[in-house]
Amino acid sequence: MALYAPAQLLSAPIGGAASLSGRRRRRHSAQTRGPKPYPSPTVNARNHETLISFSSVPSSVSAQAGDSKPDPSPPSLETRRAKPRNRKTLISAAAAATAAATGAFFLNLGSPPPPPPPPGGGGGGGGGGGGEGFWSRIFSPLMANARDEEGGSAEWDSHGLPANIVVQLNKLSGLKRYKISEILFFDRRRGSLVAGTEDSFFEMVSLRPNGVYTKAQLQKELETLASCGMFEKVDLEGKTKPDGTLALTVSFTESTWQSADAFRCINVGLMQQTKQMDLDPDMTDREKLEYFRSQERDYRRRIERSRPCLLPVPVQREVMQMLREQGKVSARLLQRIRDRVQKWYHDEGYACAQVVNFGNLNTREVVCEVVEGDITQLVIQFQDKLGNVVEGNTQLPVIRRELPKQLRPGHVFNIEAGKQALRNINSLALFSNIEVNPRPDEKSEGGIIVEIKLKELEQKSAEVSTEWSIVPGRNGRPTLASIQPGGTVSFEHRNIKGLNRSILGSVTSSNLLNPQDDLSFKLDYVHPYLDGVYNPRNRTFRASCFNSRKLSPVFTGGPGVDEVPPVWIDRVGFKTNITESFTRQSKFTYGLVMEEIITRDETSSICTHGSRALPSGGLSMDGPPTTLSGTGTDRMAFAQANITRDNTKFVNGTVVGERDVFQLDQGLGIGSNFPFFNRHQLTLTRFIQLKKVEEGANKPPPPVLVLHGHYGGCVGDLPSYDAFTLGGPYSVRGYNMGELGACRNILELAGELRIPVRNTHVYLFAEHGTDLGSSKDVKGNPTEFFRRAGQGSSYGVGAKLGLVRAEYAVDHNSGTGAVFFRFGERF
């Protein structure tokens, strides 16, 4: 079945070799890197890293960094999208910037299309759409390193030089494998070593102390650093150590731009990246000026065309504050801004949002270009057991109507919407596995394709199960003879015609030795989308045949009355109804019921009247009639309606809200003795939160006051089996089922105060139930016949222990208390 864990949601992307390296990389980073760039949940982190690996395939790195030509030939997609960048950044050592012009506009931060590639496509996905921006480069060395590690061994060669001499990188031997025992960062501008590992530079350097590297690798690292845009100038120097290892010093000059005091964030998703016009080295100054002007113009147009982003004003203000405090805009500051903006997006569930660029540098306003993850396409895919894409049986509109509209093209992908889609689809109970994956759209810049992968459950299934049951004996205690073998045979045909229609049948007997004693069967047909699968109105048609056998609580003795001979109510019938769902919990059901009711005594023979043991030991058989007809068998048809309004929700695991239920049985005058009646019940429950609490996982739940009222009444023919019974765990606690009476009108009031303790709660309750003097209006007055009080109160305390409620309830009629264990909730 589907998992709700966010990790699952974004599971697929890492597969095969890509996944291996990805994982290793992660581990590596966990060990050596300082704090994570942002303390976001693993999903994000994982997603983030995966997507970075996506765009930072080593080949692209080398291709990019290797050719310092202004116009790199386009071997892959990335190169095609090379952008004009601040030349200042490119002046740095290896990455040659031919034109040392000053008129550059923006710093490309790399535009890796955020979402991870599809499984299997990870390795080659580099061409997919990864921008070759500097930022991606920041992470790319990690990748390279990870790869190196894969093949590398712990063996290394001594530098073979005298100790304590400084060696330039190009002086190192290309054949040796050097061990780097120490990495130092030297800021040339400040003239000091950078202390502390939190510095954002550390995450850019993929070299790790005690790693073993070749000269080529070190050179590649240097090229990467040089081309990342963070540094104006960067250099690597080795210092020999007596033990044969090298201490590496990264000396750098950070890139800076003129100070800015305004910040703007724009959404550049789905926009064409500006194409770089080649800067001809033979251009005259005038031409160059013209060229930069046109670029400036283009960029202004780009800002104008961009859509507003979701970033809220408070965060923007925060960034502005960062800019103002800093003075000069430095690469490190931009990195911090990027982290802050991305953190907000990722915290809010925009898992595919990425900062791709900072533009307009060297002006008063810093422009942050964000790809928020606009959905361009929604793909629904069915898979067989082996994961092959197959044509599904389920019709697509059935799935589409479960998807929140935030997943449709044109909206920004949010992980919460994905989770909701997952939940909704899961509630269809048609699929064994559900995945919702965002995937970068290769055809559209920064676009996201939401891919929903479904594994369908077997359409037909049959099941046989057996069990031993222990039936409570006479005194409510199980006896040896009461252990019975039972079993169920069921079959199910799901998803007929791909429209989620289903037929379900089951036959159950709790006593296989004597199955005719109680054989219960059930046959259900469910037909959803009665108004058409495209109609937003959600009505479901249901038809079912059923039978049931229940002990009637009407024929129960009051306190101090000897065991009352039980009366079993057997019902066999046919039921059809239509349920209209308004929300997940609120619904309106209406339909018809036709049933035959047979009342039986202990020996399974039909009985017509309740009986009572006489003091003389005999049985008085003149109790209340069990049926309307008086023959022990009633047949009737009636209409049934039920409307439920439920807006309860969980606040830190506790139910809060309101629930109203109105149930109506309307006799139609069809059946034995032409039953015509109106039987109605109204139940109102309020869960009142008594204290405001912060919502979130592991936060304590609030104390809750539960108020509950239940009124029931019947006008017209009322057979005893339809009389309301008072007492019992769902009526008035502290009494047995029906111990207080059976009546025509009923009123129950209850209050419960729930106080959270640790991760569960204790509660106090008080309840009262009364027959409103209507017991005498039930034929035969079963309340009086069995000497019941007709009303009663109880109060007590309890504690919730997992699923079980343990409570001590005092029965107010007799004043005695008892401890009860119950399953489930009272309300």
Add this chain to the structure above:
Amino acid sequence: MSSPLTRDWVGIQQFPAATQNKLLEILGKLKEEVHNVSTMTILVMGKGGVGKSSTVNSILGERAVTVSTFQSEGLRPMMCSRSRAGFTLNIIDTPGLVEGGYVNDQALEIIKRFLLNKTIDVLLYVDRLDVYRMDALDRLVIKAITDTFGKAIWRRSLVVLTHAQLSPPDGLNYDDFFAKRSEALRKCIRLGARIKKQEFQESNIPVVLVENSGRCRTNDSAEKILPDGTPWIPNLVREITLIISNGSMPIVVDQKLIEGPNPNNRGKLFIPLILAFQYFFVIRRIQRAIKDDIAKESKPLWELRDLGLADRKF
């Protein structure tokens, strides 16, 4: 089953001449006062072993019903009908109403069915004079009778206290004891039948003493007399006739009285109205509340942003 036949009242001849004369005089007077009264039905009820059957026998002057001294009698009521000079006297003897500390519903049920389609002129509620205390059980018996026949039965009833020939407990004079005992019994009836105090005082239930024992003292004309010297049989019959002529209606026992009003039929006509009310004022209302809920539902921030409602505030 009691004999449906109406036999000639021969037992009357067993009475001493004085008693006979008085009886005939009383009955004749009744016939004169109340028009076309030719039958009189007396229902005798009470707990077990208080002397109901003996009283019946005493009135009729013969062993019409068997008296079982040491065991509870059968569960069947007995009707003895005797006619004399065009006047029919029906006396219905019933089994004791108490069984094992509870009111015997079954017995009551049988009595009810037995009385179906009969008219009760007078109820004789029989108890013993020599019981000193009233308890909850008495009240339950009274309640059971009231529930069966309605409150009106008490306007047609007479309390009969048997074993009248007793010596009251020490220091109490016979009349005082009798007064106290009857007062206690009346109060019990009032509470058991839930009759309002005022209403009850208006129709004060008469209390009559009876002594069925063969050792009952007699006066000069061989009439059985009470300790105060009154011959009790004519006295009892006179009280009975007084009740008949007190203006209240005799109790007609029919199906309706036995079963009470059929609660299943009550309000049936209003069901369509109730249904309409429920649809318009309950179901519709809840539907509206659901709509409000949907409108008010707090959407998560990402949904609001998507709808463009966030206004970049969060």
